[in-house]
Structures are given as structure tokens and as C-alpha cells.
Amino acid sequence: MPQHRFEGTLDQLAEVRRFVRLAAGGHEAMRLAELVASELAANAVLHSDSGKPGGWFTVETWFTPSEVAVAVTDMGAEQEPAACTVDTDAVSGRGLWMVETLSLKWGCEPAEPGRRIWAVLHSSDRPLLFLDVDGPLIPFGAPAPHLGERSADLSAPPPPPTGANPLLARIDPRHGTRLSALPCDLVWATTWMADANEVISPLLGLPELPVVDWPDSDDEGPLHWKTRGLVGWAAGRPFVWVDDEITDADRAWVSAHHHGQALLHRVDPRRGLTHADFATITDWLAQL
Structure with missing residues (x-):
């Protein structure tokens, strides 16, 4: 060395x-x-x-x-x-x-x-999962059904505090258990930055997670501004990127520049993460 x-x-x-x-x-x-x-x-x-x-x-x-x-x-x-x-x-x-x-x-x-x-x-022992907040965890469409189904289980994550951003109520706390069960290391990849650990993690019952620190970028064109940074952060490790703004341009660039396997999974921002999304991610991880 x-x-x-x-x-x-x-x-x-x-x-x-x-x-x-x-x-x-x-x-x-x-x-x-x-x-x-x-x-x-x-x-x-x-x-x-x-x-x-x-x-x-x-x-x-x-x-x-x-x-x-x-x-x-x-x-x-x-x-x-x-x-x-x-x-x-x-x-x-x-x-x-x-x-x-x-x-x-x-x-x-x-x-x-x-x-x-x-x-x-x-x-490269475990794959990464880069997780966005707005769209995947906070859907932009109609309120999700879980909003009227909060469990009385005292072990469940607490609801958003009074006076908090009203959009936080759209987060399904059950996603925390689903994400924790995936055989990968979770990483925040969001403009929420460190606030994701302070605000979002408690609502999901998640521990403090690593946070991608976005470099300044003046890149223009079809490539998402997160793409290069995530490939650099992964450094060859297999990864899943969950976001609502992923395009074919990002998939093509990652395929050409990332030396490991990658799943760029676009979530419908109107609905947020669904059972179908988790099934796709789980199946892909199982094949590694």
C-alpha cells in the first residue's frame, strides 16, 4: 500500500x-x-x-x-x-x-x-441504499391511507410533534421497519442533509444514518445533480438509489462510471414508497 x-x-x-x-x-x-x-x-x-x-x-x-x-x-x-x-x-x-x-x-x-x-x-461487504425524503417518504399526492390507521402500539415511532411541518404527517412510520429489514446500509441522500437524522429518523424509528454531503456543482444537462456524488460516495459498492427524479440519463451514466452493481429506482412522488417498491428493492438485493 x-x-x-x-x-x-x-x-x-x-x-x-x-x-x-x-x-x-x-x-x-x-x-x-x-x-x-x-x-x-x-x-x-x-x-x-x-x-x-x-x-x-x-x-x-x-x-x-x-x-x-x-x-x-x-x-x-x-x-x-x-x-x-x-x-x-x-x-x-x-x-x-x-x-x-x-x-x-x-x-x-x-x-x-x-x-x-x-x-x-x-x-463492499454490504450494499448501500441511498434514500431521498421528498417524494419517496413524503408523497406529494393525496394523504396516504396510513394517516387514519396509526397503531396504538406504544413501541411505534411517535407522530410529528405539534407545530411541526404538516407534510411530516404524510410519512408512513411503518416504512422504518421495512427499511431496517433490508440487507443493506441506509444512507440519507437528500437536501434535508443532517435534518433528516434530527426530524425524519425519529418518525421512522431509525437510528442516526450517514448523510451524503453534496459538493457544489454547476453541471447542466439531463444528468441529475446527485448522480456523480452518489457514485463517488459508493466507491464501487453495490447500491440502490431511491428517488423520485431519476431518469434514463442517470441510469446510463451510472452504468458507464460505477464499477459495481446499482439499482436506480424511481418512486412515484404522488404515492411515495409502496409495497411494490419494497418488493422490487428486496428482490434486487437478494440477487447480489
């Missing part, structure tokens, strides 16, 4: 990103790996002996069909690394919190001369 040693100064972060780009060789997860490696390197400089005069750190990366990961070995520190909860308005202190958010898993282990912090960004 590619490995390089850097001086323990913040001006080396640009070189770290360059090293990762060269190691990636055009891999779909290159930008994500750049970001995580840069955050780990900054953590080494700011919070370990690597940042002292004469200090250094090493960066490792590996890009394979089954896994994408990065690791930084520093010169040790008195405290073990921890991802702290951060103020969303803070301008610093996000490093390991961001690594934890962007990674499937991360950890720290002893290594000469100090410790090695690693992060697995993508793994």
Missing part, C-alpha cells in the same frame, strides 16, 4: 492531499479519502508529538475493489483520540468528529513511534 512520511507541520496538509490523489489513481472515493487523510494529518500535527520541532507523521492509503481506507501514524500523545460532539457553528474542533461521520469505522492502535489512527471509508 502507498505510504509516505511528512514533516509535522500544517503546511504539509496540501502535500498529504496530493499524495492521496496520486495513490488513488482516479478512484471514485479519491475526494473522500483526501478529506479524511487531511483531517487525520491535521490531528497528528495539532494533538500529538508529531507537531513538536523535528516531528513527523506517515500517511498510508489503500484503494481496492473491496475497500478504501487511510491511516496516519503519529509520534504519540498523552490522550487517546476521541471524536467529540461539536457545535455546528464552530469553526474548529471538527477533525475526528468529521472522520467518524465520513467513515464506516475508525480506530486507534499502538504503532512505532506512537499510534496509528485508521479509517475505513468504504467496504
Whole structure:
């Protein structure tokens, strides 16, 4: 695996990103790996002996069909690394919190001369399901039948709180159980961004899920603005994309640029997710 040693100064972060780009060789997860490696390197400089005069750190990366990961070995520190909860308005202190958010898993282990912090960004062990909110979960048509059928089961997700967006009442809470039963990793792929975890997940009884962070894009044409970002996020893993705006242009582009299997499933926004949609998704996942 590619490995390089850097001086323990913040001006080396640009070189770290360059090293990762060269190691990636055009891999779909290159930008994500750049970001995580840069955050780990900054953590080494700011919070370990690597940042002292004469200090250094090493960066490792590996890009394979089954896994994408990065690791930084520093010169040790008195405290073990921890991802702290951060103020969303803070301008610093996000490093390991961001690594934890962007990674499937991360950890720290002893290594000469100090410790090695690693992060697995993508793994092909399980397929992904990229889930939109408006349309699939919040239908735009007439209110769904479930609105008059709320269960008295105390274990069911709570209804939207008083004063909440009235469209939230259109969400069928039973979808949470159906989504959780699918053999895949759920990922929010919506303009709701982090609000999907704060607002939508509790209504479905879902845990906090990873969220796709959309890059700025000036692309014009028939391709959906989410398509490139989702393929990059998947990094070769099989995935299902559930959205109400998918077109044949998106399917053709994914077929040409994604190195794994993919199901781009368009949901009728007037009805939202139905039993037929779940059956299609379940059958496709079962064939992997």
C-alpha cells in the first residue's frame, strides 16, 4: 500500500492531499479519502508529538475493489483520540468528529513511534441504499391511507410533534421497519442533509444514518445533480438509489462510471414508497 512520511507541520496538509490523489489513481472515493487523510494529518500535527520541532507523521492509503481506507501514524500523545460532539457553528474542533461521520469505522492502535489512527471509508461487504425524503417518504399526492390507521402500539415511532411541518404527517412510520429489514446500509441522500437524522429518523424509528454531503456543482444537462456524488460516495459498492427524479440519463451514466452493481429506482412522488417498491428493492438485493 502507498505510504509516505511528512514533516509535522500544517503546511504539509496540501502535500498529504496530493499524495492521496496520486495513490488513488482516479478512484471514485479519491475526494473522500483526501478529506479524511487531511483531517487525520491535521490531528497528528495539532494533538500529538508529531507537531513538536523535528516531528513527523506517515500517511498510508489503500484503494481496492473491496475497500478504501487511510491511516496516519503519529509520534504519540498523552490522550487517546476521541471524536467529540461539536457545535455546528464552530469553526474548529471538527477533525475526528468529521472522520467518524465520513467513515464506516475508525480506530486507534499502538504503532512505532506512537499510534496509528485508521479509517475505513468504504467496504463492499454490504450494499448501500441511498434514500431521498421528498417524494419517496413524503408523497406529494393525496394523504396516504396510513394517516387514519396509526397503531396504538406504544413501541411505534411517535407522530410529528405539534407545530411541526404538516407534510411530516404524510410519512408512513411503518416504512422504518421495512427499511431496517433490508440487507443493506441506509444512507440519507437528500437536501434535508443532517435534518433528516434530527426530524425524519425519529418518525421512522431509525437510528442516526450517514448523510451524503453534496459538493457544489454547476453541471447542466439531463444528468441529475446527485448522480456523480452518489457514485463517488459508493466507491464501487453495490447500491440502490431511491428517488423520485431519476431518469434514463442517470441510469446510463451510472452504468458507464460505477464499477459495481446499482439499482436506480424511481418512486412515484404522488404515492411515495409502496409495497411494490419494497418488493422490487428486496428482490434486487437478494440477487447480489
